[in-house]
Amino acid sequence: MYNFDFEKPSTIADAVSAMAAEEAQALGGGQTLIPTLKQRLASPSKLVSLSGIAEMKGVCEADGGISVGGATTHATVAAEAGAYPALAALASNIGDPAVRNRGTIGGSLANNDPAACYPSAALASGATIETNSREIAADDYFQGMFTTALEEGEIITNVRFPIPEAASYQKFEQPASRFAMVGVFVAKYVDGVRVAVTGASEDGVFRWTEAEEALSGNFSADAVEGLSVSGDGMISDLHGSGDYRAHLVKVLTKRAVAAAS
Amino acid sequence: MTQKNQYKLNVNGQTVEVTAEPRELLIYTLREQLNITGPHIGCETSHCGACTVTIDGKSVKSCTMFVAQAEGKEITTIEGLGGPDALHPLQEAFKEHHGLQCGYCTPGMITRASKLLEEIPNPTEEEIRFGMAGNICRCTGYQNIVKSIKAAAAEINAAKEAAQ
Numbered sequence: 483m484y485n486f487d488f489e490k491p492s493t494i495a496d497a498v499s500a501m502a503a504e505e506a507q508a509l510g511g512g513q514t515l516i517p518t519l520k521q522r523l524a525s526p527s528k529l530v531s532l533s534g535i536a537e538m539k540g541v542c543e544a545d546g547g548i549s550v551g552g553a554t555t556h557a558t559v560a561a562e563a564g565a566y567p568a569l570a571a572l573a574s575n576i577g578d579p580a581v582r583n584r585g586t587i588g589g590s591l592a593n594n595d596p597a598a599c600y601p602s603a604a605l606a607s608g609a610t611i612e613t614n615s616r617e618i619a620a621d622d623y624f625q626g627m628f629t630t631a632l633e634e635g636e637i638i639t640n641v642r643f644p645i646p647e648a649a650s651y652q653k654f655e656q657p658a659s660r661f662a663m664v665g666v667f668v669a670k671y672v673d674g675v676r677v678a679v680t681g682a683s684e685d686g687v688f689r690w691t692e693a694e695e696a697l698s699g700n701f702s703a704d705a706v707e708g709l710s711v712s713g714d715g716m717i718s719d720l721h722g723s724g725d726y727r728a729h730l731v732k733v734l735t736k737r738a739v740a741a742a743s
Numbered sequence: 744m745t746q747k748n749q750y751k752l753n754v755n756g757q758t759v760e761v762t763a764e765p766r767e768l769l770i771y772t773l774r775e776q777l778n779i780t781g782p783h784i785g786c787e788t789s790h791c792g793a794c795t796v797t798i799d800g801k802s803v804k805s806c807t808m809f810v811a812q813a814e815g816k817e818i819t820t821i822e823g824l825g826g827p828d829a830l831h832p833l834q835e836a837f838k839e840h841h842g843l844q845c846g847y848c849t850p851g852m853i854t855r856a857s858k859l860l861e862e863i864p865n866p867t868e869e870e871i872r873f874g875m876a877g878n879i880c881r882c883t884g885y886q887n888i889v890k891s892i893k894a895a896a897a898e899i900n901a902a903k904e905a906a907q
Contacts, residue, residue, distance in 0.1 A: 512807060
């Protein structure tokens with residue numbers, strides 16, 4: 483890999499100034515970024531590690547929701563997000579134990595891998611992504627595969643999730659990579675149901691609005707029985723065709739509803 | 744750029760100082776600078792777990808961590824668990840129950856298993872398979888690895904009880 487300078491600030495303010503350097507790149511747990519650098523797919527001049535910033539770590543409950551620091555590892559969310567069990571369960575099934583000890587929620591959301599688990603939780607929960615400069619609603623944040631609303635040098639400091647009445651995340655795991663071939667997060671709130679799908683679409687995580695409408699009227703697996711998902715625009719690769727992934731979207735939505743209700 | 748820095752690490756209870764570029768992966772620092780060759784390089788893509796070490800009490804794949812990120816951390820490798828004169832109960836159990844064949848994955852397996860047994864002192868087979876999911880073995884088919892970890896758990900728990 484290409485060499486880089488390395489900085490490990492201990493406050494958000496210092497991280498923001500370190501990120502002002504040209505071609506600087508934030509480093510969370512590195513579970514995606516380090517493999518990317520090994521393949522020379524990126525050549526930042528400087529890595530700014532966020533893992534020493536205490537104010538960006540941990541899970542706390544606030545205003546009927548939970549707030550997760552951007553540098554919080556998956557293992558910590560799994561252990562401490564008990565107030566939002568579906569989110570804790572999602573975190574406890576990402577990758578493997580060693581990956582969960584390093585990978586962070588901020589890193590996952592900033593990268594927005596089309597097969598990552600966290601984007602579906604953020605979108606289905608209508609989460610708020612807090613950065614060093616502003617707050618971004620999940621509906622505005624995800625803008626397609628590996629693309630987000632984040633500006634150059636902007637850092638995810640915190641993610642706020644409103645806690646739903648019932649929720650579940652179901653993924654069909656690609657057994658070698660443990661990424662979601664398709665993952666569906668269903669969250670039922672007082673004002674309606676939200677369904678977010680990861681792993682399936684060429685546009686990255688998306689909301690399955692027909693299912694949301696059907697489930698908001700009748701929160702049962704039967705409610706989506708009559709719906710169908712088109713294979714157009716779905717990811718097609720050696721692990722599965724677009725049509726297969728489209729089929730899984732419905733299967734996993736039904737499983738998630740059954741597990742949540 | 745390409746400047747080397749000094750990093751202070753604590754490896755198996757000893758404080759060491761190394762000079763390295765920030766991009767050096769921890770597994771290379773351990774193996775090539777410190778001659779700690781227990782952790783192996785398998786896939787180097789964080790899938791196989793042969794490079795698993797314990798950092799500040801947590802299992803980590805040392806091929807997916809820069810030495811710069813390990814500055815000031817406490818690192819335990821298989822060498823820190825036990826040696827030929829005093830085997831760790833897991834090492835003994837892997838030997839007794841054929842938990843290894845070629846042995847390439849074993850240091851990572853045992854280092855990870857040592858943390859698993861702290862997280863869950865008396866794990867079920869399912870918990871062992873889930874907890875060991877990041878460590879791949881291409882010889883044993885895992886049956887004897889599960890058996891070894893169960894046997895070591897029993898041994899460790901019995902010793903704990905006897906000590907009370």
